[in-house]
Amino acid sequence: MRCDLAVIGAGPAGLAAATRAAEAGLAVELFDEQPAPGGQIYRAVESVPAARRALLGPDYAAGAELAAAFRASGAGYRPGALVWNVDSTLDIDFSQGGRSRQCRARALVVATGALERPTPLPGWTLPGVTTAGALQILLKAHGCVPSEGAILAGSGPLLLLLADQLTRAGAPPRAVVETVPRGRLLEAARHLPAALGAPGYLAKGLRMIRALRRAGVPLHRHATDLVIEGREQAEALSFTAGGRRHRIESGLVALHQGVVPNQQVTRLLRCAHRWSDSQRCFLPVLDPWFESSVEKVFVAGDGAGIGGAASAALRGRLAALGVLRRFGALDGAALEQEAGGLRRRLVRDGAVRPLLEALYAPSAQVLAPADETLVCRCEEVTAGQIRQAVRLGCPGPNQAKSFLRCGMGPCQGRMCGLAVTEIIAAERGEVPQTVDYYRIRPPLKPLPLIELASFEAAEDQPGDAPPDAPPDDRDAA
Amino acid sequence: MGPLARADVVVVGGGIHGCSAALHCALRGLSVAVVEKNTVARHASGVNAGGVRRLGRHPAEIPISDFSMKLWRRIEALVDDDCGFQSAAQVKVAESEAELETLAERAALVRGLGFGHEELLDRRQLRDLLPAVADHCVGGLASLDDGFAVPYRATFAFQRKAQTLGVRFFEETRVRSLARDGRTWRLETDRGTLEAEAVVNCAGAWGNLVAESLGEPAPVEAIAPMMLVTAPLPAFCKAVVGATGRPLSFKQMPNGTVVIGGGRRGVADPETDRSDLRFAELRLTARTAAEVFPIMAGASIVRGWAGIEGRMPDDIPVIGPSTRAERVFHAFGFSAHGFQLGPGVGSIMAELVATGVTQAPIAPFSIGRFKATE
Numbered sequence: 001m002r003c004d005l006a007v008i009g010a011g012p013a014g015l016a017a018a019t020r021a022a023e024a025g026l027a028v029e030l031f032d033e034q035p036a037p038g039g040q041i042y043r044a045v046e047s048v049p050a051a052r053r054a055l056l057g058p059d060y061a062a063g064a065e066l067a068a069a070f071r072a073s074g075a076g077y078r079p080g081a082l083v084w085n086v087d088s089t090l091d092i093d094f095s096q097g098g099r100s101r102q103c104r105a106r107a108l109v110v111a112t113g114a115l116e117r118p119t120p121l122p123g124w125t126l127p128g129v130t131t132a133g134a135l136q137i138l139l140k141a142h143g144c145v146p147s148e149g150a151i152l153a154g155s156g157p158l159l160l161l162l163a164d165q166l167t168r169a170g171a172p173p174r175a176v177v178e179t180v181p182r183g184r185l186l187e188a189a190r191h192l193p194a195a196l197g198a199p200g201y202l203a204k205g206l207r208m209i210r211a212l213r214r215a216g217v218p219l220h221r222h223a224t225d226l227v228i229e230g231r232e233q234a235e236a237l238s239f240t241a242g243g244r245r246h247r248i249e250s251g252l253v254a255l256h257q258g259v260v261p262n263q264q265v266t267r268l269l270r271c272a273h274r275w276s277d278s279q280r281c282f283l284p285v286l287d288p289w290f291e292s293s294v295e296k297v298f299v300a301g302d303g304a305g306i307g308g309a310a311s312a313a314l315r316g317r318l319a320a321l322g323v324l325r326r327f328g329a330l331d332g333a334a335l336e337q338e339a340g341g342l343r344r345r346l347v348r349d350g351a352v353r354p355l356l357e358a359l360y361a362p363s364a365q366v367l368a369p370a371d372e373t374l375v376c377r378c379e380e381v382t383a384g385q386i387r388q389a390v391r392l393g394c395p396g397p398n399q400a401k402s403f404l405r406c407g408m409g410p411c412q413g414r415m416c417g418l419a420v421t422e423i424i425a426a427e428r429g430e431v432p433q434t435v436d437y438y439r440i441r442p443p444l445k446p447l448p449l450i451e452l453a454s455f456e457a458a459e460d461q462p463g464d465a466p467p468d469a470p471p472d473d474r475d476a477a
Numbered sequence: 478m479g480p481l482a483r484a485d486v487v488v489v490g491g492g493i494h495g496c497s498a499a500l501h502c503a504l505r506g507l508s509v510a511v512v513e514k515n516t517v518a519r520h521a522s523g524v525n526a527g528g529v530r531r532l533g534r535h536p537a538e539i540p541i542s543d544f545s546m547k548l549w550r551r552i553e554a555l556v557d558d559d560c561g562f563q564s565a566a567q568v569k570v571a572e573s574e575a576e577l578e579t580l581a582e583r584a585a586l587v588r589g590l591g592f593g594h595e596e597l598l599d600r601r602q603l604r605d606l607l608p609a610v611a612d613h614c615v616g617g618l619a620s621l622d623d624g625f626a627v628p629y630r631a632t633f634a635f636q637r638k639a640q641t642l643g644v645r646f647f648e649e650t651r652v653r654s655l656a657r658d659g660r661t662w663r664l665e666t667d668r669g670t671l672e673a674e675a676v677v678n679c680a681g682a683w684g685n686l687v688a689e690s691l692g693e694p695a696p697v698e699a700i701a702p703m704m705l706v707t708a709p710l711p712a713f714c715k716a717v718v719g720a721t722g723r724p725l726s727f728k729q730m731p732n733g734t735v736v737i738g739g740g741r742r743g744v745a746d747p748e749t750d751r752s753d754l755r756f757a758e759l760r761l762t763a764r765t766a767a768e769v770f771p772i773m774a775g776a777s778i779v780r781g782w783a784g785i786e787g788r789m790p791d792d793i794p795v796i797g798p799s800t801r802a803e804r805v806f807h808a809f810g811f812s813a814h815g816f817q818l819g820p821g822v823g824s825i826m827a828e829l830v831a832t833g834v835t836q837a838p839i840a841p842f843s844i845g846r847f848k849a850t851e
Contacts, residue, residue: 087753102756270751393637395516395648402523402629410708410779442754446708446777453764457757 001461003029003076005323006092006105008083008265011039012063012309013301014111015070016316017323021109022075024324029076029103031083031094037067039113039301040133041309043140052143055168059204059309060140066313085442086269090296091458093442100451102458107296107323110266111316114259114302117281117362118419119154120369123228124255125377128235132162132256139165146252149174151237153226154256156360157205162254164208167215174250175218177239179257179363182222188358198352220246226365228253257362260418261303267440269294275433278357279306280367281418282437289322289339290315298322306357307350314346367422375423376416378409383423390427397421397438410446413438481669482645484510486830487662488677489652489687491515492522493628493816494808495679496635497823498830500556502677503642505831510671511636511644512664514651514683515750518632521681522816524784526704526726526738527628528717529817531594532567532620533583535793537841538818539592544837545821549624555820557641558634561627563731566606566716568598569618570769576721580618594620609713609772618721625717625728628816635819647671655690657802675804675830682747682787684795684809688844691802695847696790697810701745701752701783702738703759707776709733714770725765735776737766740813743783752783788812796822796842798829806830807844 007018010032018030038045042063053061070077078096085093090105116133123129132152138144145166152159152173163176195202212219223239229247230236238247260281263273272293273282283305290298300319301312321339324330369375371384381404394400397407397420406420407413413420417438425435443452486502488495491513499509513519529549531542553559571577580597587595598617603610606619636646647668655664655676664671678687682699689695710733718727724739741762744753759781767773789795789810799805806829808822815822828835 085754085756093756393633393640399516399518399629399633402518403633408706408780412780441780441782442756443778443781446779449705449707449763449767449776449778450774452705452756452760452778453767455756455760455763457760459757 001103003027005107007109009111010037011113013312013316015066016313017109017320018075019070019073020317020320022073031078031081084444100455104458109298109319111301112262115262117257117260118415119255119257119366120373120375126230126234128233128251129253132158132254135254145169145171150252151250152254153177155179156258160208177220177223191355195352195355201352290319311349318342375419376406379405381406386423387427407438480672482510483672484508486675487671487673490679491517493632493819497819498677498826499644500639501823501827503644509644512647516648517636518629521784521786522632523629525628525816527625529624530567548820556634556638560631564624566621567623568716569719570614571616577616678807682785693801697787699745699747700788701743702813703743703783704738705781707735745785754781795844796839800845
């Protein structure tokens, strides 16, 4: 199995990249874990009933057009396909339908989007504690809302959006508890003039806040010292706000501290990453065509740095243009003209980001968890153990991983990686860039041993003779 | 500008052999500096399968392996950390009568050398040790009093213990050249000069860089043995298991995860310190594991990895004094089975450095065996 371009992820970036490249005549294969296009943001967008679509709002419905254009583009599509390894020659190892095979690609667009930032807090591993993103997936994909009023706690635009969507679905949250510190709005306000240039985002935010007030959902601001209480199961959230301790009972607590790029594939490929102080996470180092430090590996969408769905689609198209440029498959002037238009829209859409990043910076409590708080859920390693390992001389996350097993469980460090980097950096008095991140090893997600035992490598797939060298296989300077 | 450091001994390489040699030199009262181009235990020492095995060793290695085993059994007294060491049987499984015959010959050979640790197992004895082994396995060879440890933890413990005795570690420091000036060895590094009276070369897959500069090149090949680890399974195997006719090293850790290795190789790039996995090879590892232990058909692989290791053409290490330069001693190229030898060989190196001689039978490991044939 071979293709010119492999795309991983069928969110807005992956759909846009695959569509644009296929339109230009490249043989494209898009791999996605979900059964239908849309990614997390537009999950189930092709099949969602009209009533739920109305509930989720016009921004969500916009995903349907992307999905339709992708379906019409002629790009190969592999739904339900988990890419579990990509090697340095761009052989893509994937599992689909219980079978693992290999596809040889000439270029790769990584469009694996964002993950919710880990939120290590006391009690965050109790049953009944979930994330805002997980609740939203249940709503989008299955029309499920919690039977008990959920507490939404943390920071970030998704918190308000979810509260609004749940309220309109008839399941208003019991409370929204925001951890944005007092005074942060004022600090962030210097980004306000720029943000006003972005279409519609601020108005949407204000509309949601008003709607929550009307619905009588309590909104607690500037909360600190969050503790999820409960023995076998979450029972309540307690926190300090307005100078006193609060306790709100619910068996369902959804945490959120914003989203961060999913680095698993780019780390696996050893792309260079840089620490972003404003987003408090690592971003792949990319050129203006979204190509990483590893040749022919492009990164689009939120995986390139959090920018939201509209920017993701624009970046996906730009990355596709980058691929076409690499292959010399598009005339230079036409390429520059199309890219110029996309870049201008990208600048406009991104104008709101500095405000959001400043306002919704993650709370100090999750960046520097208390010693007894579990950081690695898979292997049950606490923040205190990590600090102790640093005091013994562990210089970075990989040594802490070897020493304490943090990041060695089935999640491959997705749930603890950034927290471990931050804790080690703080303890050593270094910046996260110096401390760096876990080395990621395949498989990216757990793989049945018997499936690996019958793995079909490209060289032993029948009828997979090497294709004739494509005439356009020359790299642009 | 003065030198970066001056010591009695400079050890090149911060793997288990370098850290052990440094610790044992310090225990003999020598001042020691360790220079490591990455970080301690970055390669083979930090990521190997952790087997502490005497079973199946090259006859020349058996005495030093047996000596090292004695140190492993009191490892906590040596380094103030148990290194995750657990006493366990090492078992080599015979999958056919012909393989069992090979193992019987091996057992006789080891007995003939005067060592009693390798015992032949019949069908029933094999199942007493490995109740979950597949029906087709007819017997095996066991060393009942071997074990396993946690590689990074062990190497890190050697480093820390050495540090408490005053050993200085220069990590992220690369040796560029070495030259002798009178009785002083000068090692030029990218961060300054290290000066010492003696040099111990424990540079693993990079060991030839020192050897070659002394005019005694050794054909070290950088290899990347691959390993897999599963999600936890119910406890079913207490021994560390290998196969006779095909590569396998298999053990269930106390937390239920199963580590599977055995020498199938990925791609090693010693220039960039990188190693890549080859799943077309690892699928054979997965097949072997499931065939020897049917319970593995229900396992899921959580992670695969590889580390860069130095292999000699005859699969035994280089241990001993330089044949060209005075006061330089080699211990590298352990050919994917050096972890168990770490404590013992470090002690032998310190003896060599401090006294110039050792009673340990290390002649077969001399670098002189690779004399260029021009």
